[in-house]
Amino acid sequence: MHPATATSVPDGRTYRTPLLRRRFLRGLLAAVVTLPLIGAAAACGDDDAASDGKVRLSIFWWGGEARAQLTKQALDLYTEKNPDVTFEKTWQANQGYFDKLATLTAGGNPPDIFQIDDNFLAEYAARNTTLDLKKYQDSGDLDTTKFPPSLLQYGVVDGKLAGLAAGENTQGLVYNKTLLDKNGLPEPTTGMSWEEHVAWAEQVSKKAGIPGTQDPSADYKAFWVWLRQQGKDLYSGNELGFTVEDVTKWFELWKGARDRGATPPPDVIHEGNATDITKQLVVTGKAATSWVWVNQMPELKKNTADELGVIAYPGDPSGQWARASMYWSIFRGSKHADVAADVINFLVNDPEAVKLLGTDRGLPSNLDLRRVISDDATDPAMKQSITVENELAEKFGESPQVPIKGHSKVKSELTKAAENAQYGRAAPAEAAAQFVEACKAAIVS
Structure with a gap:
């Protein structure tokens, strides 16, 4: 195993960067095995990734200009720590976002990683569009140990982890x-x-x-x-x-x-x-x-x-309940699912990335990092919303099922x-x- 640079988090755990070489090999091998099965879905990522060892991931989200800038900064930070991974970043306003996502995922050029909410998560999971992230959770490549259990559960559809909460809201x-x-x-x-x-x-x-x-x-x-x-x-x-x-x-x-x-x-x-x-x-x-x-x-x-x-x-x-304000999901046919999972893990667990993103997508899902964001917050309204959410978290009931199609x-x-x-x-x-x-x-x- 190659050495990895460690970034400290509040409880002493580490987030490993840059990406381990074995993940590239595992992801590329998976692409070779599954490519004949996914047909047009193979448009995700770069076709020449296997030959030069580099990966270009496509990522699609909705939001305003402020969210776009914050997300781009966090993704640039990932590339800085993982130089072999770059991104094709696409975003737009909420209006019309899901129409475009439906078109992209139906064929043509689906994104490797996409933002989704509880209005559509079950529908996309039922279409077999979203990758089950549970194997990454089980392996520790997607660290959810600091997530509130009910928040994590709110991304499960028919026993599969269809999306990982990008943030918590209520x-x-x-x-x-x-x-x-x-x-x-x-x-x-x-x-x-x-x-x-x-x-x-x-x-x-x-x-x-x-x-x-x-x-x-x-x-x-x-x-x-x-x-x-x-x-x-x-x-x-x-x-x-x-x-x-x-x-x-x-x-x-x-x-x-x-x-x-x-x-x-x-x-x-x-x-x-x-x-x-x-x-x-x-x-x-x-x-x-x-x-x-x-x-x-x-x-x-x-x-x-x-x-x-x-x-x-x-x-x-x-x-x-602890509602996922929105999720990060991976397209089931992505050729670079392992790398995409590492990116999502980075966005929710890396201290620098989480600090950059702040509360734009809700309170950080990682409770340790949420406390750091709360302590560092200078905006009184942001601090107020964090305080209230944390107080309510002690009274939350169990999460309901993810809304249906x-x-x-x-x-x-x-x-x-x-x-x-x-x-x-x-x-x-x-x-x-x-x-x-x-x-x-x-x-x-």
């Missing part, structure tokens, strides 16, 4: 602390019931003159947490984990909140249903709270001069049904029945 109720303090109103607290939250929001509306809370009846994150607190779930195996009656209760809860003036009117609720951070009502001044992800706090803070706070969603916080359609159908109820186009029970019918069609199509 649901967060963000509120305008400045507004509350100005009006002598109490801050909401983790553990308050849903009914208590609505009553609190009603008081905010009356005293501050701003609706107390965004109506989250169209927000699958909130609906999912609420279901788990009722002993249900979004999915159960390959079927829905809820009934029309469950959805009706959810819609009726928020109709009652709207009737009491605790939420904005439908047109404003519709604005807040956008995923754009700049349009969240807590920063546009149109509601005192918004229902987001905890790691979005720094971006929210950039859009308001007011001080913000963040807590868990209402109800028992064990309804929340059709999940993205389920999300959009919830928005449609909830807005029908919000605008009065349908009673809660009618909107709920329409939603469940559409969901059943989505998950079998």
Whole structure:
């Protein structure tokens, strides 16, 4: 075995760089063995890698310019430590990303490594597009010993590790602390019931003159947490984990909140249903709270001069879990899967790489390195989000199963049904029945 340079991590373990020569040989041998079986999928990587000992990996992700720069810096650092490995880096905005990924993986030029989220992980795993990473986990080449077990489990589909969490996230109720303090109103607290939250929001509306809370009846994150607190779930195996009656209760809860003036009117609720951070009502001044992800706090803070706070969603916080904000997956037909696995291991376990990437993709999956990032954080909003996530981690329940095929359609159908109820186009029970019918069609199509 060739010697490897060691980089210290907080608990004394080491991350080995540069890449060991035996991994190259193992990866190239695997390519020779599997090449006849994968046909067009062999477009991954460089065709001449076997002849000169160098590897060029393709990697594809979505995100903004800031994420692109951070990711490029981390990949350049990998090449600096492993000169025989270079990258073909491609990124784009979230809009249209999965359309392009579907085209690439169906044939032509699929990426060796790609970013994916829980909306599509099960679907891609079912297509046999993602490589099972468990063998790398078992060999130690993909070190997951410092991952929260529930976070790791949230990448398992049908017994296979289809994706490795690039970061951890959870649901967060963000509120305008400045507004509350100005009006002598109490801050909401983790553990308050849903009914208590609505009553609190009603008081905010009356005293501050701003609706107390965004109506989250169209927000699958909130609906999912609420279901788990009722002993249900979004999915159960390959079927829905809820009934029309469950959805009706959810819609009726928020109709009652709207009737009491605790939420904005439908047109404003519709604005807040956008995923754009700049349009969240807590920063546009149109509601005192918004229902987001905890790691979005720094971006929210950039859009308001007011001080913000963040807590868990209402109800028992064990309804929340360590969610993979997104994953790194390897294309099943990659000729250089061993090298690709080492790259992913580097991105989540190398101290320099993790520090470079920060919390852009959520809190670092490696708990030791998460503590380092937290200690070094200078952005108050980032430090706040890390603190809250770590506090909630002590209360998390077990991770649910990864969402099944059709999940993205389920999300959009919830928005449609909830807005029908919000605008009065349908009673809660009618909107709920329409939603469940559409969901059943989505998950079998």
